[in-house]
Amino acid sequence: MTSEHEPMSAVDRAWFRMESVENPMMISAVLIFEDSISLPRLKRLLEQRFLSFHRFHQRVVDRGDGLEWQNDPLFDIDNHLHALALPGKGSKNDLQTLVSDMNSTPLDLKRPLWQMHYIDGYDGGCALLVRIHHCIADGISLVRVLLSLTDPTPNATVHDLRAGKQRPREDQRSPNLLLHRLAGNARTAIQQGQLFIQSVLKEPRYPAKLARTAGAIALDLARLGLAPFEPRTGLKSPLSGRKQVAWAEPLPVVDVKDCARILRGTTNDVLMSAATGALTRHFMERGETIPDCGIRVAVPFNLRPLRQPIETLGNQFGLVLVSLPVAISDPLMRFRQVQNNMNRLKRSYQAQVTYSLLDIFGRGPDMLERRALKLLSSKASAVLTNVPGPRQPVYLAGAKLAQPMFWVPQSGDIGIGMSIFSYAGEVQFGITVDKNIHADPTAVMSYFRESFLELHQLALAQAGQQAL
Numbered sequence: 001m002t003s004e005h006e007p008m009s010a011v012d013r014a015w016f017r018m019e020s021v022e023n024p025m026m027i028s029a030v031l032i033f034e035d036s037i038s039l040p041r042l043k044r045l046l047e048q049r050f051l052s053f054h055r056f057h058q059r060v061v062d063r064g065d066g067l068e069w070q071n072d073p074l075f076d077i078d079n080h081l082h083a084l085a086l087p088g089k090g091s092k093n094d095l096q097t098l099v100s101d102m103n104s105t106p107l108d109l110k111r112p113l114w115q116m117h118y119i120d121g122y123d124g125g126c127a128l129l130v131r132i133h134h135c136i137a138d139g140i141s142l143v144r145v146l147l148s149l150t151d152p153t154p155n156a157t158v159h160d161l162r163a164g165k166q167r168p169r170e171d172q173r174s175p176n177l178l179l180h181r182l183a184g185n186a187r188t189a190i191q192q193g194q195l196f197i198q199s200v201l202k203e204p205r206y207p208a209k210l211a212r213t214a215g216a217i218a219l220d221l222a223r224l225g226l227a228p229f230e231p232r233t234g235l236k237s238p239l240s241g242r243k244q245v246a247w248a249e250p251l252p253v254v255d256v257k258d259c260a261r262i263l264r265g266t267t268n269d270v271l272m273s274a275a276t277g278a279l280t281r282h283f284m285e286r287g288e289t290i291p292d293c294g295i296r297v298a299v300p301f302n303l304r305p306l307r308q309p310i311e312t313l314g315n316q317f318g319l320v321l322v323s324l325p326v327a328i329s330d331p332l333m334r335f336r337q338v339q340n341n342m343n344r345l346k347r348s349y350q351a352q353v354t355y356s357l358l359d360i361f362g363r364g365p366d367m368l369e370r371r372a373l374k375l376l377s378s379k380a381s382a383v384l385t386n387v388p389g390p391r392q393p394v395y396l397a398g399a400k401l402a403q404p405m406f407w408v409p410q411s412g413d414i415g416i417g418m419s420i421f422s423y424a425g426e427v428q429f430g431i432t433v434d435k436n437i438h439a440d441p442t443a444v445m446s447y448f449r450e451s452f453l454e455l456h457q458l459a460l461a462q463a464g465q466q467a468l
Contacts, residue, residue: 004070004071005068005069005070006058006068006069006070007066007067007068007069008060008066008067008068008069008135009314011314012135012136012314013066013067013135015133015134015135016060016067016133016134016135018134018409018411018412019106021241022239022240022241022413022415022434023239023241023409023410023411023412023414023415024103024104024105024106024107024241024409025133025134025135025409025411026103026106026107026131026132026133026134026409027131027132027133027134027139027142027406027407027408027409028099028102028103028129028130028131028132028406028407029128029129029130029142029143029146029404029405029406029407030095030099030127030128030129030130030247030404030405031127031128031130031146031396031401031403031404031405032122032123032125032126032127032401032402032403032404033125033126033127033128033396033399033400033401033402034124034125034399034400034402035125035126035398035399035400036120036121036125036126036399037118037126037128037396037397037398037399038397038398039083039118041397041398042081042118042396042397043077043081045149045396045397046077046081046116046149047077049148049149050145050149051077053145053313054071055069055112055136055137055313056112056114056136057071057072057075057112058070058071058072058112059072059109059110059111059112059113060109060113060135072111072112075111075112079111080111080112080114080115080116081116081118082115082116082117082118083117083118083119083120084117084118084119085119085120085121086098086119086121086122090119090121090122090123092123095119095122095127096245096246096247098117098119098129099129099245100242100243100244100245100432102115102117102129102131103131103243103245103407103432104241104242104243107131107133113132113133113135113136114130114131114132114133114136115130115131116128116129116130116131117129125399125402126399128396130146134408134409136313136314137313137314138300138314139300139385139387139406139408140300140387141313141314142313143387143389143406143421145313147389147390147394149396150390150394150395150396150401151394151395151396152392152394152395153395154395154398154399154400155398230295230296230378230379230380230381231291231293231295233283233288233291233295233381234286234288234437234438234439235279235295235381235382235415235416235437235439236381236413236415237415237434237436237437237438238413238436239413239415239434239436239437240434240435240436241434242434242435242436243432243433243434243435244432244433244434244435244441245407245430245431245432245433245441246430246431246441246442246444246445247403247405247428247429247430247431247445248428248429248430248445248446248448248449249449250403250426250427250428250429251426251427251429251449251452252425252426252427253267253422253425253426253427254425255452255456256270256271256427256452258456258459259452259455259456259459262459262460262462262463263332263335263339263459263462265335265339266339266342268342268386269335269338269339269342270335270452270455271386271420271427271429271452272322272324272338272342272384272386273331273334273335273338273339273451273455274448274451274452274455275297275324275384275418275420275429275448275451276324276325276326276334276338276451277331277334277447277448277450277451277452277454277455278444278445278447278448278450278451279295279324279326279444279447280326280327280328280329280334280451281447281450281451282439282443282444282447283326285443285447286438290326290327291326291327292327293327294323294324294325294326294327295323295324295326295381295382296321296322296323296324296379296380296381297321297322297324297380297381297382297383297384297418298319298320298321298322298380298382298383298384298414299319299320299321299322299383299384299385299386300319300383300385300408320345321379321380322341322342322345322384323341324338324341325337325338325341331451331454331455331458332455332458332459332462335455378412378413380414381414381416382410382414382416382417382418383408383409383410383411383414383416383417383418384417384418384419384420385406385407385408385417385418385419385420386419386420386421387406387419387420387421387422388421388422389404389421389422389423389424390423390424391424391425392424393424394424401423401424403423403428404421404423404428405419405421405428405430406419406421406430407419407430407432410432410434415433415434415436415437416431416432416433416434416437416439417431417432417433418430418431419431429445429448429449430445431444431445
């Protein structure tokens, strides 16, 4: 059993307070399966695996002096799992319209903050639309939670797959726990002091290295705060709160890796370059002036070890601002610039800085957080995520997962979210766009595919020339 009352962490509280009419703070997923799923079996699966994370049967309560997680005394899975059908034969456009509508609708803050909609009969199988509030956990953690519901074969027995059980938590306000924390902090301080002395004895230059690291962190903080605002484009418009969702046909992972190998980059460099090319094409098709300085996207950067079992949820990631050179028309030159920008960010502490800022904002007044959020969101035009998934097909309640898509929410005045997800030898690309932003999500999806194919063909031609 877990404590019925548990204070919310500062970082999770920051994400909870980012909720707005224009941007509900939901991480959403669309999982498309080749076969139908039995609802009783799906419900049993959720009860045994999904609900083993106690956060999914807790609601958020404001106690005046702070937010806390509280067990929902009226919890019923039927309040969170719903079955519905698409009109007619249920086309891809029908599913995208439904997802757009659901992603525009906030979750009920009086209940545990998640919902699932089972859509039967889609494309000869079914689909599952999942919405979970960002304050529960970050996108990578929630993707891993959802994938923990799956099995490598269709005939696996339903049981809890988590690597470990969550340990009981004491009341965070109890005197015993406070004394324990003080003692723990004292031990940590002593250990850190001993480690520092040992490091100095082993390497006299260690204090200088430590000082340089602190200086680099301070410099990244200054760069983040002093970064210029985004240029005025059609991608930065007042938001309506109505979302439009679309996704592209998947790309073969082998082609993406082949392109990265030839160009001596990473698959992430290739996909970021394809996203840049898609936005370049968007500006050109609309006859809009392309900003010479490029545009920025906020990219979540995971700070949780990927192999660490998901025993507790919560947010453990930072954000980095990636500059996309949309003014460069040549695909190879565009790729090199994206690669340079990504390499520069890998050597920075920007993700750690933004995580620390979220922790600070979560501890401060709501007004301070909103002002800081407005400042940071003015320095990006979109949010872009790239999450690796299973390399082999997986099954949920006996049905093979054919196509998964995930989106993280946008915050402040950012109205575009792009997502890249690799699964079973394919790369999925999706987008969500606020209705007030003049961008056709379906068209941008086609531009992404065309941008990658163009880069891949040039890479193959370059490899052919080098072979001569």
